[in-house]
Amino acid sequence: MKPYTIQWTVSEADSGILLRDFLKRNDISKKALTDIKFKGGLILVNGEEKTVRTVLNTNDIVKVQFPSEIFSEDLVVEYIPFDIVYEDDFVLVINKPFGIPSIPSREHPKGTIANGLLYYFFQIGLQSTVHIVTRLDKDTSGLMLIAKNRFVHHLFSKNGLEHIQRKYLAFVHGQLEDSSGIIDAPIGRKDDSLIEREVRQDGQKAVTHFEVISFNEKYSFLRLQLETGRTHQIRVHLSFIGHSLVGDDLYGGSVETLKRQSLHSYAIQFYHPFHQKNYLFEIGLPSDLAEWKSIHMPE
Template sequence: MDKRFQVQFVNTAENELLRDAIARWGISRRALTAIKFNGGAIFVNGEEKNVRQRLAAGDVVTILFPLEEASEGLVAQHGALSVVYEDEALLVVDKPAFMSSIPSREHPDGSIANFVYGYFEQQQLASTVHIVTRLDRDTSGLMIIAKHRHIHHLMSGQQKKGCIHREYEAIAEGSILKDQQSIIAPIGRKDTSIIEREVREDGQFAHTDVTVLARNNELTHIRLKLHTGRTHQIRVHMAYIGHPLAGDELYGGSRSLLNRQALHCRFIQFEHPITKERMQFESKLPKEMTTLIY
């Protein structure tokens, strides 16, 4: 059985060069080079062809990508992985708090990437791990993971165009008076830290919408919609308006009620990179967050 990842298209244009059709279908030049020189193949109606082939309307084009090699140093681990959705192209997983998205010097194993690689190994899937939407270690919720470099390329294109829609829920300190507001403030790295970010004039444009769901005198349950994807955007913006997230010590929050930032990716929506179907998934707010305010 051929383990190479493949995609298939039905051509709609008459007398089009295969090379041009491939570009129109979103396959990058880098991927095309790998197909040509690293063990991939292109078939038209079941016969192997090169990119100079001219296509007729109705031709079926099958593209086989080279086998992938795992990222150097990534160790396969088997264990807790909450899979919300899976098909031949991608995974949607629900990440618990206190689990990194990828290994780091401080946390060299036990990450989502380690467990996904172990999951792929069990499936005998010839792929490395391509994380599309990353979450901070202490943030919980939904993540998208591509099963192949080409799928990652397509999903990254959606991200750049703002077509992957994510909503978060959080518990912020203090009682936020406005039911709805938009925070538009540029974010950049703090001069005294390699990790911490701040609102600063020379930062990158950042836009967050905030909706209040419930409040008391001490805390506010909020829903947040990101229009941009800056590092620590929600945490920085909430601290900027004087309402840091509960548990977020890095940005001024207190850990007296929760020992991590009270932030959860609860909703994600995107266009499937192959079928073009609009897909959406939801994840319930963790109990340790709901009990803070309800």
């Protein structure tokens, strides 16, 4: 297993500063430095271990070798199928099938994307635990963003998850009055449920944008974009306006024609903290939703 490393090339603008200040500029915190120093990490300049008081010069190569991450003993290494849409040294974008939870829970201690990611990391020799940046509900399919290291995850969190744009496709019951709009309604946990959420005045701010792609007398096909990322946000908001997701019986949808909620994360856009540019990935409907559409909403 190889340790996880990140490296930077010192620019002319950073020439002459101390290594300590360079690392701080690149978001290596004091706590992270302490972990690196005392838990098996290394800081190298041009391949040699250096102290943080080292003065840097233009084109020096600064490499940080992070300590091995310890994962929970409850997280079982388990093969779980998912497609990798994109991968580099820092992130993964995967296509999650429906029916697989993102993380373990009391109801699903195994068989999750997190179990499968740990298995994949073992296969490629990556000494990291699982850092899911954008989760999906068990029966939601589509794109998920994964950080390959705690530090990378920290950078996404620092920049604000609202800067990660997520778009969804969905089938709902009925015809919406407006062809597009914004649902701005706070969401909180329902008093009598550990799982279910609802729109409530004391909830957290939640904003969902919607656009009608097509409709017939029974169903509407929607494109949705999250402005916030509350638990069950799209499901709760659509139920709140009277147009529950097809297949989402928790929030009022019928399972007569579809046995899972008809929600698919088809696009994700994010600013890459190391490549310093925006990435956009899109995928089409999975086969089960495409088949449902061809039967119930033919062109």
